């Protein structure tokens with residue numbers, strides 16, 4: 001007989017490699033924007049699994065698509081192609097700037113593909129054209145190449161020697177960018193809203209400058225839309241809001257609505273830098289992942305849903321502003337669409353974890369983005385009633401913190 005394995009939050013510290021310190025909550029079930037823990041306690045999900053569950057938990061059409069595909073075929077490898085991958089690629093090409101798609105399993109893998117493509121593109125025309133320009137505070141994933149391109153040195157600490165030929169400039173600094181650009185740059189890589197880095201939106205003039213400089217110096221503009229893509233900002237992709245077109249775009253997180261998938265989208269010119277055998281992924285284009293993502297794309301790419309993101313964004317930011325003023329914990333609200341950040345006031349700097357924990361004690365799950373910013377990335381279709389209920393709970397959590405109520409008695 002099989003032994004029943006008792007699992008609790010404490011089991012994590014026993015058996016997992018200690019790369020995380022998860023919250024003291026073990027979630028076992030979700031529906032829409034509600035989740036429940038092992039003890040049956042309910043939470044409003046303002047985290048969306050870090051901007052991933054774009055249509056909420058167990059969205060019926062996604063469950064149906066996954067079940068239907070589960071009865072057909074799970075995997076064929078890249079030696080053969082498959083229908084769900086081709087359908088999803090076709091739809092992505094149809095609805096975006098891109099004419100080519102590469103599938104993989106995560107945001108880091110999508111960026112890894114983009115950075116490798118950029119190197120091939122540059123070095124293919126001139127051996128010195130290998131420099132990648134990136135920005136301070138950026139986050140692009142956790143592989144060695146992506147932490148090296150990322151602009152948060154703590155993520156690369158102790159993992160050297162690191163890949164070379166990467167320049168980090170201050171974000172939103174047009175003149176630094178102009179001074180640095182040269183024929184030796186093969187790509188500029190940026191997030192349009194730095195998510196992990198604290199929910200900092202790019203300045204439209206800065207984005208336009210990056211676009212112009214890339215065109216002038218024959219470099220690729222790579223937009224990391226892993227977090228901002230797939231409707232998150234109230235546009236299918238955030239570059240539409242900025243009114244510019246990249247050469248390469250990476251997406252993941254929301255694309256699978258909770259099923260792992262990543263994609264690199266590119267124009268014809270840059271796609272030609274990669275040739276058969278030059279890059280790959282065993283699971284890339286997996287039929288289960290692509291079948292789910294196809295439905296996510298159909299749902300998210302609708303005027304009604306995207307307008308809904310923008311109106312929910314207004315509601316949330318107005319109420320967060322009010323809550324902040326009432327308790328003196330928040331400084332100001334920023335971000336785009338349903339990727340919102342609240343910077344903490346002077347007295348609360350560095351204490352975001354306390355606020356996240358107080359939220360959890362009061363039945364609402366928000367995220368940290370660095371030590372000083374509370375981040376919200378709920379499902380794009382979160383019911384307005386859930387937005388209000390979650391914010392009421394956050395309001396109570398803030399009141400509790402300000403009163404200095406006993407913290408650790410869940």
Ligand SMILES: *Cc1c(COP(=O)(O)O)cnc(C)c1O
Pocket residue numbers: 105106107108109111139140141142191195196224225226227228252253
């Ligand atoms: C989350 C994130 C990544 C990494 O995605 P993974 O799926 O965790 O590899 C890369 N870039 C940005 C902007 C992200 O937010």
